[in-house]
Amino acid sequence: MTTRILVSNETDDLVGQELFSQLDSVDVIPYDPTTTTLDERQRQAEIFVPPYRGTNRPMPLMAQMTNLRMVQLTAAGTDEWANDVPDGVVLAGARGAHAGPVSEWVLSAALTQYRQWPALVRFQDEHTWAHRKFDADTLHGKRALIVGAGSIGSAVARLFAAFGTESTLVANTSRGGVHAASEISGLIKGHHIVVITAPLNDKTRNLVDRDFLAAMDDGALLINAGRGKIVDTEALATEVQSGRLRAALDVTEPEPLPEDHPLWSCQGAIISPHSARTVPGTNALCYAVAVEQVRTFMTGQTPTNAADRKLISPERDVV
Structure with a gap:
């Protein structure tokens, strides 16, 4: 069974498309984070990956994804998404990459x-x-x-x-x-x-x-x-x-x-303008962690960076 993963088509996210495509039984579907409407193929995605930069921009697109089961962020913190991700959908960050x-x-x-x-x-x-x-x-x-x-x-x-x-x-x-x-x-x-x-x-x-x-x-x-x-x-x-x-x-x-x-x-x-993590290559580090979180999810297990929705955020980073 193929899992559809929606990944941004912006420059910083191309490495993510490459890394996710190396997973078994996946269909990596590009999307434009600035769009307001997804096409039919994009709406079928089960895993949604917001972009590396301006992570929150495509948040409204979740409402169009009827099969959504997981939101995987490239940011460490998940608090900005916790109240908007639908109940029953796993939310995970990229804790450890930063x-x-x-x-x-x-x-x-x-x-x-x-x-x-x-x-x-x-x-x-x-x-x-x-x-x-x-x-x-x-x-x-x-x-x-x-x-x-x-x-x-x-x-x-x-x-x-x-x-x-x-x-x-x-x-x-x-x-x-x-x-x-x-x-x-x-x-x-x-x-x-x-x-x-x-x-x-x-x-x-x-x-x-x-x-x-x-x-x-x-x-x-x-x-x-x-x-x-x-x-x-x-x-x-x-x-x-x-x-x-x-x-x-x-x-x-x-x-x-x-x-x-x-x-x-x-x-x-x-x-500094929320840029502590922003150095060359950090996007690749974030996507490497994100791919491992998705790989775990696809095997039916709970990703290590899955957010505790009751506490709102798993990082930056007490446990």
Whole structure:
């Protein structure tokens, strides 16, 4: 029996068409993510793969797929799809594919802030040789609290270790070398860096609120590579504006951040446009994971990255 898989025809998704076509007994059907209407063959698809870029664009097309049994994302997080995918349809992400690029972004963000690169660039723009005009610091000897001990958080801890930074990891439940989420309030103090790589779900939504931020040490750095809604944006802006905390954000709430938002002007903040995973070859890594998830589904088993629809999202990445 042939399984029909609907895969985007955009450039970044051609590798996905190639990889899915290597599965046994499949019919890979291309589609245009910008279209509003599927043809008869496309509507018969049982597995729907949204595009690598602008993942949410073709979400309305699901209503035209009468045989839909699975939605396989190339993104790690599934929270943006969880409420729209029909009941009974398996929803899975590409958890694990992003550990390398995102952990590298976290390390680069920490180094950027500690070595004062934003200040250096501003001095360079002014053609100023800024010797001894600013205070740089080192990651060596620092302590990092990593909220989210999955593939990304664990990779961050390994990179930090190479720079002499000690990491404390937090997950849903405790395991060897990892603290339970219930312990987090007692872990915040004493850490120079707090890294968010957790999923967005009912337990983590607004986790980093005013009280959490107030518990962070003076001068501490918050790095959010998870989801914007995990952090109270206004509370964070207040702390960064005051100069008490610093921030490095790949995700925000709202997203994109409005042009007039005060965080843009905070010298203690650096912001990237939800691009931590975006490096050459990441699309192929994501599709490699997606294909394995689909292969598992086609054998009648539950994919390892299947979303817990009750909690909304499986990543970025606590378990």
